[in-house]
Amino acid sequence: MTLTVSCADSAAPHHRSPVEERAPAESATASTRTGTAENCDPLLSLKPPARMPTPGGRMPSGSAMERIVARGRLIVGVDQNTYLFGYRNSETGQLDGLDIDLVREISRALFGRPDRVQFRAVPSAQRIGLLQRGEVDLVAHSMTITCERMKQVLFSSDYLDSGQRVLVTDTSPVKTLADLAGQKVCTARGTTSLTELQRARPKVRPVTVSDWTDCLLLLQQGEVAAVSTTDNVLAGLSAQDPATRITGPRFTYEPHGIAVSKTTPELVRFVNGVLAHLRASGTLRALHERWLGPYGDFYPPAPRYRD
The missing domain is CATH 3.40.190.10 (Periplasmic binding protein-like II)
Known part of the structure; x- marks a missing residue:
């Protein structure tokens, strides 16, 4: 009997022809992942602000948060085909998952409500380009933090470790x-x-x-x-x-972060403030248990900052 993809993700994926990849003549070195050769630590993010703005209140003048609130919505690149993280719920027709819940908490911190979000479903290969072109404010897409990627975008603190x-x-x-x-x-x-x-x-x-x-x-x-x-x-x-x-065992270490344009470091600090609040309140752990509890030990790691 031929199996089919479960209806847990009711949004039918666009099935493009698979491509068999040939290995490059010289593959990436381990320093891309660990940063040892580049003196880079992918776990170090920007410290949250000393005092977070009041949700739904006035945001710092000239900041990305002020522009987002003035626009009336947060624009975020997400996945819609990864069950548990970013997927289309077949019962509600809405996007759901751990990454989606985190975005809603960021919306709550900006607007005082979780639903002021424009989700933009994007393939993995397009995540960084969208940020660099300013087409989205954030990317929350089960994205591994690496030193190579940190040359192109900024990342929040690590909210999930996997391999x-x-x-x-x-x-x-x-x-x-x-x-x-x-x-x-x-x-x-x-x-x-x-x-x-x-x-x-x-x-x-x-x-x-x-x-x-x-x-x-x-x-x-x-x-x-x-x-x-x-x-x-x-x-x-x-x-x-x-x-x-x-x-099999894990053969890589994969810290995950929310990606932000290098032009808006204040937005990274704001997101880290949201994550810090979610950690302190127990909400982040509750979200991990809700989405990942039955599938292994994915408890949120402690944050590390570089300033």
């Missing part, structure tokens, strides 16, 4: 990434997961798609042997198809 693993069907003999030597492994374009697959030894054959649900469909149809990305995303895929399982 890359492998998703296979429950009848697969595969236990680790090494067992997939020479086989097709699906991942999304524009992700750190693709970089890891391109430099995997023994070599695998990366196949890229636009959305994670496309990867799940290829796995269900037998077009790829596995899917590989962060285990928080894999948890959502596995939850949609009980005939799959996550296997």
